[in-house]
Amino acid sequence: MTTEHTSIIAGVEQTTPDVVAATTAAAQAFSVYRATTPEQRAAFLESVATEIEADREAIIAAAAAESHLPEGRIAGEVGRTTGQLRMFADVVRVGDHLGVRIDPAQPDRAPLPRADIRQRMVPLGPVAVFGASNFPLAFSTAGGDTASALAAGCPVVVKGHPAHPRAGVLVARAVTLAVAAAGLPAGVFSFVLDEGIEVGQQLVTDPRITAVGFTGSRGGGLALVAAAAARPVPIPVYAEMSSINPVVVLPGAIASGAEDLAAAYVDSLTLGSGQFCTNPGLLFLPKGEEGDRFLAAAGRAVSAATGTQMLTSGIAEAYAAGTQRQAATEGVTVVATGQAGEGADAPAPQLVEAAAEQLDAVSDEVFGAAGVVVRYDSLEDLLPQLAELEGQLTATVQTAESDHADAARLIEVLELKVGRILFNGWPTGVEVGHAMVHGGPFPATSDGRTTSVGSLAIERFQRPVAYQDVPTAIQPAAIRDDNPWGLTRRVDGRLEA
Numbered sequence: 001m002t003t004e005h006t007s008i009i010a011g012v013e014q015t016t017p018d019v020v021a022a023t024t025a026a027a028q029a030f031s032v033y034r035a036t037t038p039e040q041r042a043a044f045l046e047s048v049a050t051e052i053e054a055d056r057e058a059i060i061a062a063a064a065a066e067s068h069l070p071e072g073r074i075a076g077e078v079g080r081t082t083g084q085l086r087m088f089a090d091v092v093r094v095g096d097h098l099g100v101r102i103d104p105a106q107p108d109r110a111p112l113p114r115a116d117i118r119q120r121m122v123p124l125g126p127v128a129v130f131g132a133s134n135f136p137l138a139f140s141t142a143g144g145d146t147a148s149a150l151a152a153g154c155p156v157v158v159k160g161h162p163a164h165p166r167a168g169v170l171v172a173r174a175v176t177l178a179v180a181a182a183g184l185p186a187g188v189f190s191f192v193l194d195e196g197i198e199v200g201q202q203l204v205t206d207p208r209i210t211a212v213g214f215t216g217s218r219g220g221g222l223a224l225v226a227a228a229a230a231r232p233v234p235i236p237v238y239a240e241m242s243s244i245n246p247v248v249v250l251p252g253a254i255a256s257g258a259e260d261l262a263a264a265y266v267d268s269l270t271l272g273s274g275q276f277c278t279n280p281g282l283l284f285l286p287k288g289e290e291g292d293r294f295l296a297a298a299g300r301a302v303s304a305a306t307g308t309q310m311l312t313s314g315i316a317e318a319y320a321a322g323t324q325r326q327a328a329t330e331g332v333t334v335v336a337t338g339q340a341g342e343g344a345d346a347p348a349p350q351l352v353e354a355a356a357e358q359l360d361a362v363s364d365e366v367f368g369a370a371g372v373v374v375r376y377d378s379l380e381d382l383l384p385q386l387a388e389l390e391g392q393l394t395a396t397v398q399t400a401e402s403d404h405a406d407a408a409r410l411i412e413v414l415e416l417k418v419g420r421i422l423f424n425g426w427p428t429g430v431e432v433g434h435a436m437v438h439g440g441p442f443p444a445t446s447d448g449r450t451t452s453v454g455s456l457a458i459e460r461f462q463r464p465v466a467y468q469d470v471p472t473a474i475q476p477a478a479i480r481d482d483n484p485w486g487l488t489r490r491v492d493g494r495l496e497a
């Protein structure tokens with residue numbers, strides 16, 4: 001069987017992406033899987049990581065060949081993927097994601113007695129995950145969405161991305177081996193692969209699917225949100241879609257070194273052909289001589305930069321159309337164009353300057369190394385422009401100590417606009433950890449209350465249940481007084497470790 005068209009439905013490899021068989025198996029597996037103890041579930045997640053590592057070389061070779069991304073970058077993604085799985089194993093063992101709260105009964109309370117009420121999180125049910133084109137491993141088959149859904153206790157059906165079918169199948173095989181080794185029902189994990197939107201639409205509208213994780217285009221994400229909302233039983237879609245990640249350069253930052261700052265900006269802009277959801281697509285620069293120096297240096301760096309082959313021809317075409325549209329917009333001037341790389345799909349990086357009045361016209365994501373610079377007079381001029389931007393994954397502030405008063409005011413505006421604010425760094429590169437937020441208001445995501453990277457991502461796939469006066473002998477382990485899993489809980493309003 002060629003891997004290009006292989007689906008793995010509940011452990012069985014086949015060429016038909018049979019969505020109904022996958023979701024039926026997932027629904028059947030749910031009761032056994034959600035009843036696993038924290039230790040069983042954590043050990044399973046760790047074993048997925050181990051199985052991926054066992055086939056590491058083949059996975060790296062397939063993903064690098066299919067995505068045109070360098071092997072070193074892909075090797076890093078393997079580490080990130082396995083690290084993510086192990087992080088969720090630790091989270092499951094600690095168990096704070098279960099959010100246990102206990103309000104003990106107060107039979108003597110006047111005027112009315114209080115019942116015994118205990119709360120914990122339960123998993124939603126089978127989750128559909130759409131693999132991303134730009135992270136063939138870390139945001140794909142066993143990436144953050146899959147790891148967090150499995151950690152929550154949800155079976156997963158992955159819709160593989162057609163841009164990296166072999167890498168997808170190899171990782172799916174690794175997950176399948178781990179499911180079998182753990183003695184879990186095979187329906188805990190399935191992988192469906194096909195070109196075209198039909199399989200994805202069928203998955204999202206399947207009545208057995210209870211939530212969706214997605215990374216990709218705004219159009220694709222919104223189509224899935226609409227399909228999920230139109231179901232007889234609507235379900236949540238956690239779509240991470242589009243962001244231009246504004247960078248604000250404050251004057252003090254340029255005073256400490258325009259050349260270095262501009263070079264670092266262009267490095268981030270052109271990294272991986274700009275194919276990062278956190279690519280710094282929009283930069284606000286002060287007017288005046290300092291800003292001029294920065295822009296000239298950034299222009300030189302872009303002119304010297306060479307494009308590399310993009311993930312797919314479609315993405316390269318979308319980049320070409322987007323950069324042409326930007327360059328042709330009234331009030332926009334091209335500052336610099338870099339060199340096209342070898343092959344048809346390695347377009348040149350582009351940097352343009354747009355008049356502030358044109359901000360709206362250049363605020364759509366152009367996926368790739370396309371930078372827009374807008375100049376500002378003063379903070380009073382800048383703050384309303386930031387407030388008008390759409391929701392973003394990140395905002396970056398380049399600052400020196402002399403700018404701190406202004407920077408503090410920026411935080412007040414930006415925290416309502418983005419999922420992550422960073423100082424004196426660059427947004428490309430997202431740490432996987434407990435404090436990370438990779439989310440943000442629409443259209444950065446379809447639901448800005450959460451994150452798709454980091455341990456908080458688990459909360460997307462569970463919901464709270466209160467148990468009132470349930471007899472002690474039959475209470476779920478997580479909410480029992482004797483606390484067999486050693487959970488941190490809020491008892492009568494107070495946190496108890």
Ligand code: NAP
Binds near residue numbers: 132134160198241314
């Ligand atoms: P995409 O076109 O949104 O596709 C992502 C996945 O969703 C694919 O599996 C696709 O299936 C599926 N899909 C798309 N539209 C659908 C629909 N209406 N119904 C059901 N399923 C649907 O994203 P892409 O292929 O990764 O890249 C295209 C563009 O997405 C890029 O040019 C870029 O603008 C954007 N993008 C953004 C990010 C980000 O993080 N912000 C990341 C990657 C891509 P098929 O491919 O099988 O049709």
